[in-house]
Amino acid sequence: MQMQTEHAHEPPRGWMRWLLTTNHKEIGSLYLLFSLAMLFVGGIMALIIRAELFQPGLQLIQPEFFNQMTTMHGLIMVFGAVMPAFVGLANWMIPLQIGAPDMALPRLNNFSFWLLPIAFGLLLSTLWMEGGGPNFGWTFYAPLSTTYAPPSTSFFILSIHIAGISSILGAINIIATIFNMRTPGMRLMDMSLFVWTWLITAFLLVAVMPVLAGVVTMMLLDINFGTSFFNAAGGGDPVLFQHLFWFFGHPEVYIMILPAFGIVSLIVPTFARKRLFGYRSMVYATASIAILSFTVWAHHMFTVGLPLAAQLFFMYMTMLIAVPTGVKVFNWIATLFRGSISFEVPMLFALAFIVQFTIGGLSGVMLAIVPADYQYHDTYFVVAHFHYVLVPGALFAIIAGVYYWLPKWTGFYPSESLGKLHFWLSVIGVNLTFFPMHFSGLAGMPRRIPDYALQFADFNMVSSLGAFIFGLSQILLLIVIYRCVKGGKPAPAKPWEGAEGLEWTVPSPAPLHTFEQPPVFDPQRDSPSRA
Amino acid sequence: MSGSYYVPAASHWPIAAVVAIALMAVGAGNELAYGRGGMLLVFGLLGIMWVIFHWFADVVRESRAGLYDEQMDRSFRQGMGWFIFSEVMFFAAFFGTLFYVRAFALPWLDGEGAKGITALLWPDFTASWPLMSPPSSEVKGPTGTVDPWHLPLINTVLLISSSVTLTLAHHALKVDKRFTCLNWLGLTLVLGAVFLVVQGIEYVEAYQQLGLTLQAGIYGGTFFLLTGFHGIHVTLGAIILAVMWLRLMNGHFSGHQHFGFEAAAWYWHFVDVVWIGLFLFVYVF
Ligand code: HEM
Ligand SMILES: [Cu+2]
Numbered sequence: 001m002q003m004q005t006e007h008a009h010e011p012p013r014g015w016m017r018w019l020l021t022t023n024h025k026e027i028g029s030l031y032l033l034f035s036l037a038m039l040f041v042g043g044i045m046a047l048i049i050r051a052e053l054f055q056p057g058l059q060l061i062q063p064e065f066f067n068q069m070t071t072m073h074g075l076i077m078v079f080g081a082v083m084p085a086f087v088g089l090a091n092w093m094i095p096l097q098i099g100a101p102d103m104a105l106p107r108l109n110n111f112s113f114w115l116l117p118i119a120f121g122l123l124l125s126t127l128w129m130e131g132g133g134p135n136f137g138w139t140f141y142a143p144l145s146t147t148y149a150p151p152s153t154s155f156f157i158l159s160i161h162i163a164g165i166s167s168i169l170g171a172i173n174i175i176a177t178i179f180n181m182r183t184p185g186m187r188l189m190d191m192s193l194f195v196w197t198w199l200i201t202a203f204l205l206v207a208v209m210p211v212l213a214g215v216v217t218m219m220l221l222d223i224n225f226g227t228s229f230f231n232a233a234g235g236g237d238p239v240l241f242q243h244l245f246w247f248f249g250h251p252e253v254y255i256m257i258l259p260a261f262g263i264v265s266l267i268v269p270t271f272a273r274k275r276l277f278g279y280r281s282m283v284y285a286t287a288s289i290a291i292l293s294f295t296v297w298a299h300h301m302f303t304v305g306l307p308l309a310a311q312l313f314f315m316y317m318t319m320l321i322a323v324p325t326g327v328k329v330f331n332w333i334a335t336l337f338r339g340s341i342s343f344e345v346p347m348l349f350a351l352a353f354i355v356q357f358t359i360g361g362l363s364g365v366m367l368a369i370v371p372a373d374y375q376y377h378d379t380y381f382v383v384a385h386f387h388y389v390l391v392p393g394a395l396f397a398i399i400a401g402v403y404y405w406l407p408k409w410t411g412f413y414p415s416e417s418l419g420k421l422h423f424w425l426s427v428i429g430v431n432l433t434f435f436p437m438h439f440s441g442l443a444g445m446p447r448r449i450p451d452y453a454l455q456f457a458d459f460n461m462v463s464s465l466g467a468f469i470f471g472l473s474q475i476l477l478l479i480v481i482y483r484c485v486k487g488g489k490p491a492p493a494k495p496w497e498g499a500e501g502l503e504w505t506v507p508s509p510a511p512l513h514t515f516e517q518p519p520v521f522d523p524q525r526d527s528p529s530r531a
Numbered sequence: 532m533s534g535s536y537y538v539p540a541a542s543h544w545p546i547a548a549v550v551a552i553a554l555m556a557v558g559a560g561n562e563l564a565y566g567r568g569g570m571l572l573v574f575g576l577l578g579i580m581w582v583i584f585h586w587f588a589d590v591v592r593e594s595r596a597g598l599y600d601e602q603m604d605r606s607f608r609q610g611m612g613w614f615i616f617s618e619v620m621f622f623a624a625f626f627g628t629l630f631y632v633r634a635f636a637l638p639w640l641d642g643e644g645a646k647g648i649t650a651l652l653w654p655d656f657t658a659s660w661p662l663m664s665p666p667s668s669e670v671k672g673p674t675g676t677v678d679p680w681h682l683p684l685i686n687t688v689l690l691i692s693s694s695v696t697l698t699l700a701h702h703a704l705k706v707d708k709r710f711t712c713l714n715w716l717g718l719t720l721v722l723g724a725v726f727l728v729v730q731g732i733e734y735v736e737a738y739q740q741l742g743l744t745l746q747a748g749i750y751g752g753t754f755f756l757l758t759g760f761h762g763i764h765v766t767l768g769a770i771i772l773a774v775m776w777l778r779l780m781n782g783h784f785s786g787h788q789h790f791g792f793e794a795a796a797w798y799w800h801f802v803d804v805v806w807i808g809l810f811l812f813v814y815v816f
Contacts, residue, residue, distance in 0.1 A: 020541045102538050104606035107586075111545035118553045122560065130565070154563035158556045168617050176609040180602060210617045214624030218756070224563050225745050227752035229628065232652065233667035235749030237636035244624055307644060516538075 019114070022106035023512060024091045027113050029409070031088030032402075034116055036478075038080035039395075041124070043471050045073040050433075050467040053460050056452055066450035067135035068127060074138025078256070079163050080120050082390065085398045086259040087112075087170050090198050093405065094174065096503035096510065097192045099183030099519040104176035108169050115166035123159040126152035137448060139249065142230035142241040146222045153223060157216045164209045171205035174198055183502070183518040189283070190527035192501050193276065196283050197262030200290045204255050207294075208248040215244040239304050246297035254293045257357075257389060258286060260397030261328055264350045266501070267404050268332050271347035272339025273498035278331040279529040285324035285331075292321045302373045311370045318368035325361055329354060344496070345419035349400035352392060352427055360388030363438065378448075381441025387434045391470075392427070399426075399477065406484050407491030411509035414484040418476055425473035432466025500528065539593065539603075544586035551578030587774075591791070595783065604790060611794045615801050618764070622805055625760065629753045629812060633660050637749075640666055665748035673743040673751060679814035682733045686726050687810045690765075693722035694803045697772075697796055707786040709779060716776050719799070723769040730762050757813050764802045771795045 021027060048069050052060050061069070091109065095102055103109045126133035131150035134140065145153060178199045182191070191199075219241075221227040228234025230241045261282075269276045276282065298306060298314040306314075332354050341347070363385040367373050376382060406414045436459040441447075445456045452460065494504035502521070506514045524530060555575025561568025593599065599607075641658035642650025650656070653666035663672045677683060700715030737743035737754075745755050775795045778784065784792055 019546045020543060022539065022541045105610055106539055107542050107545050108610070110541075111548060114546055114549040115552065118549055118556065122553075122556055151564040152560075155556075155560035158560050162552065162556060168614075172610050172613045172617070175613055176606045179609055180605050206613050206617045207620050210621035211624040214621050218628070220563070221745070221752070221756070227745050227756070228665070228670060228749055229752050229756075231670075232636075232640060232649075233665065234670040234752070235637060235640070235662045235665045236632065236752065237639075240628060240631055240636060243631065244627070247624075247627075513538075 020110070022102070022110050024095050024102045024106070024109065025409075025510060025512060027103075027109050028088045028091030028093075030113050031084045031091060031116075034113075035081050035085035035088060036481075038076050038084070038120065039474070042073050042076035042081055043474065045069045045076070047467060047471050049073065050464040052450055053452070054464040055461070056454055056457050058451055061450070063450045064132060064135065067137075067448070068133045070448050071134045071137055071140075072123070072127070075123065075134070076120070077390075078138060078252070079160075080116070082256045082394050082398070083167065084116060086198075086201070086256070087167075087174075089194075089259065089263070089398070089401050089405070090174055092409065093503060094177055094195055094198060095181070096408075096506065096514060097195050097501055098178065098181060098186060099502050099515050099521060100177060100181035101513065101515050103173050104180050105173045108173050112166045112170040112173065115162050119159040119162035119166065122155050122162070126150075126155045129155070139245060140219075141245070142219065142222070142238050146219055146230055149223065154220065157220050160216050161213055164213050167205050168209045171202035171209075174202040175206070178202075183515070183521045185521040185523060187523065187527075189280070189529050190521070190523050192262075192528060193265035193279070193282055193286075194259065194262035197258040197265075197286050200286050201255050201258045204251045204258075204290055204293065208251045208255075211244060212248040212252075215241065215248065218244075239301070242301050242304060243298070246300045247294075249300065250297040251290075251293045253386070253389070254289060256394045258289070260353065260357075260394045261286065263397045263401040263404070264332065264353050265328075266499075267346050267350040267400055268335050268354075269500070270404075270496050270498045271344060271350075272336050272341050274335055274339040276331070276528060277334035277337075278327075281327055282331055285327040288324040289321060292317060292324070296321060299368055299373070302370050303377045315368055315370050319365060322361065322365050322368075329358055329361075344403075345414065345416060345423055346400045346404035346496075348420070348423045349396045349403065352423070353396045353400065356388055356392030356396065356430070360385055360390075360393055363388065376441060378446055379441040380437040380445045380447055383447050384434050384437035384441055387437070391434065392430045396426075402477075402481070404496070405503075406481070407495035408503060408506075408508050408510055410484050410488075411491055411507075412484050412488035413491050413495060414480050415488065418480050418483075422473060422476040422480060425476065426470060429466050429468075429470025429473055433463050433470055434466075436460075436462045436466075500526075502526075539598075542586070542589060544582055544589065548579065548582040548586065551575050551582055554578060591778070591783070594791075607790055607794070611797060615797060618801065622757075622760070622808075625753070625757050626808060626812065629757065632749050632753065637662060660750070662748055662750040670748045671742065671746070673737075673741050673747045675741040676743065676750075677733060677737060677741070677754075677814060679810070682729055682736075683810055683814040686729050686733075687806065689722050689726045689729070690803050690806050693719045693726070694800055696722065697799055701792070701796055704779075704784060704789055704792060705786050709782070709784075713776065713779055716772065716779065720769060720772055720776060723765060723772065723799075727762065727765060727769070730758070730765075754813060757809055761802065761805055761809055764805070768795070768799045768802045771798060 018026065018030065021030075048061065049066065052058070052066060091103065094100075123133075129150075129152040131152060133150070133152055134145070134156045136144035136149060140156075178191070178195055218227070218229045222229055222231065228236040230236050230238045232238065265276055265282060296314055296318045298310060299318045302311055302314075343351075363381070367376055367382065367385055403414055403419060406412075440456045440459040440463075443456065445452055445459075491508045493507050495508060502515075502519055503510075505519065552575065554571055555578070558568040558571030558573070558575050562572055637658035637660065638644065639649050640653065640656055643658070656666040661673070661676045663674075665672050696715045697719045700712045700719060703709075703711035703715060743754065744751050772795050775792050778791065
């Protein structure tokens with residue numbers, strides 16, 4: 001057990017404490033709370049979209065506003081909800097799992113977090129500006145986002161820049177922490193998979209966020225300074241925008257899933273009471289996915305008219321990614337095999353992740369087939385695909401992680417009964433929402449349209465009902481978290497019987513400062529890769 | 532390892548930086564979108580500079596008070612290294628643009644390859660690089676291009692020599708020859724400043740004599756995108772080096788402890804390497 005010493009500098013009191021904090025746990029909590037808030041803001045937008053799509057015809061909102069909602073929903077969920085949630089978990093758990101007292105660059109950490117409310121405040125404020133907010137989809141293809149964009153697009157560009165700086169600095173901090181702050185004796189191959197997946201994710205972030213910054217800068221120049229990067233009249237090319245965007249965009253989807261893989265790789269062994277099957281192959285699979293993710297971007301562009309050789313290359317590379325992904329799914333299942341499994345709430349979410357993420361992965365392979373994608377592209381089939389990997393995928397893994405680590409954060413177990421209710425309502429809601437989208441998509445329903453032909457009515461009604469079930473059941477998540485902060489069944493230092501890792505050697509709740517002396521780590525005994 | 536970790540104290544500067552960035556962003560957004568907000572933008576920028584100055588001053592003070600251990604030093608080094616990597620990727624996007632336009636976009640507009648159909652847009656268009664006449668007559672191309680063997684060559688010599696003088700300064704610092712180091716570093720700064728002046732002259736000539744402007748089609752766009760962001764980075768690098776010169780004057784560095792200097796040098800060399808890419812692919816080929 002850690003020895004707790006009085007800390008030299010006392011934290012400032014009151015709300016200033018949160019503005020100034022350099023403590024990884026407090027910053028982690030800020031990230032998580034911010035992400036939770038954004039989840040609900042983005043969620044309300046999704047419900048506005050689904051309410052309009054409940055029936056054919058225009059009922060509730062104007063098409064202009066519908067476009068702003070789809071755009072904002074996507075941007076907020078990707079950059080405001082999923083990414084900050086993972087960074088929050090990284091802040092809380094990476095130092096605890098590698099035996100570090102804090103992140104390597106604590107002030108930078110504070111800076112990275114507080115940039116986010118600015119970025120999203122700016123982004124949301126565009127909804128009230130003359131000409132409305134961004135309305136060109138979260139992928140903001142030129143010339144929709146340049147020649148035909150509302151004036152507020154400049155604010156959108158600045159907010160992407162600010163969120164991007166936040167991500168890059170956060171990622172640099174995480175890399176420096178992992179390389180530099182591990183307790184003596186912990187080699188790279190002794191790190192938990194959550195730490196490993198985050199290391200690789202951070203590398204992806206540092207590599208592709210600057211490209212996003214570059215592409216929005218070029219947009220800004222096209223809009224305000226008369227350049228023609230994305231304008232064929234001056235010799236540029238709108239397709240160039242798509243190449244640059246997806247060079248960022250595809251690694252970005254792995255940024256949103258690799259840490260989820262890490263979380264699931266911790267939870268499954270804990271509740272199967274077995275060591276993770278194939279630790280090393282998990283690490284290598286993660287690294288291969290990351291490397292391959294730089295070579296597949298044009299699978300989002302099969303229909304823009306790429307040369308045949310490019311289509312073939314990107315098709316095969318995309319399919320290749322399914323191999324390391326398959327290795328991961330195989331390893332999780334092999335870990336479950338002959339385990340003595342129990343079904344606590346984190347495990348339920350993790351198991352649901354495995355099944356549902358696989359559905360999303362398989363529809364991804366379908367989309368990777370060029371001639372098939374000609375049919376599926378820009379239909380609800382794509383919407384079904386990426387929501388399966390992102391909602392019952394990434395988001396479920398985040399929620400699983402929250403249930404898994406709440407006892408460590410608050411000192412109390414989250415309510416098992418409310419948690420189970422939350423789980424079952426979420427599973428039902430999510431599948432009711434997104435499964436029918438496969439069918440409406442295959443039948444040809446285009447995405448990002450406020451109205452649709454009559455034959456899609458039934459599927460859409462089911463999707464909208466499911467969406468409201470899913471959305472409302474997330475209020476349970478709020479209640480569970482609130483109650484768990486306030487009290488409940490007290491949790492011991494190691495609240496889950498089968499759990500392993502340094503985070504379970506500090507008391508629950510984890511005191512503000514932990515591991516001021518590096519903890520003892522014996523690879524023979526403590527490493528997840530031990531023989 | 533001796534045992535205890537060093538954790539820096541909380542500071543006001545990060546949040547002050549966030550406030551300044553917010554002011555700047557609101558100002559810039561309003562200026563670009565609605566043509567109002569210039570004052571806020573200026574305030575924000577001044578605020579950012581003020582904060583950076585104080586934030587770094589704190590770090591320097593702590594470092595000189597001997598608060599940082601080896602581990603902190605490694606964190607700074609890795610942080611700087613990955614930051615430069617992110618800058619490399621930023622420029623990679625712009626170089627990628629240049630290559631894509633030259634290798635694919637323009638030939639396709641000219642009807643080459645499987646994309647013949649795009650040639651129907653502007654049937655008279657002929658691809659060439661530098662692109663003097665853009666496809667649409669609404670976009671006016673440049674009338675001339677910058678001669679690589681004149682000003683850009685001078686600039687190449689300037690920057691490469693500045694990397695050499697900077698290395699000499701570093702060697703002097705390592706053996707604690709502070710005065711020699713100050714001289715070489717000063718010379719580096721002069722070379723950097725002359726580079727910027729020459730670049731300025733080139734821009735004026737481009738605008739006034741060659742019709743080479745941001746609006747001059749894709750050639751003008753890529754030209755100013757690449758050289759412009761490079762120029763901004765040279766300016767930044769020069770400011771950092773100037774700060775290092777002042778710190779050296781105040782006796783800040785020693786032969787074995789001078790990471791601030793090294794970080795500045797890494798940055799300068801990075802800017803130098805980018806220039807070589809620019810010289811080859813923007814000016815010569
Ligand atoms: C086996 C793995 C995967 C494969 C083969 C795959 C393949 C594809 C393909 C081919 C598309 C383009 C479809 C089209 O627009 O016509 C696509 C879209 C998309 N995928 Fe995946 N994918 C995989 C995993 C993932 C993961 C893990 C995520 C995120 C966590 C993800 C998120 C997305 C998103 C957000 C889009 C749509 C973007 C948009 O157009 O708005 N995919 N995927
Ligand atoms: Cu993709």
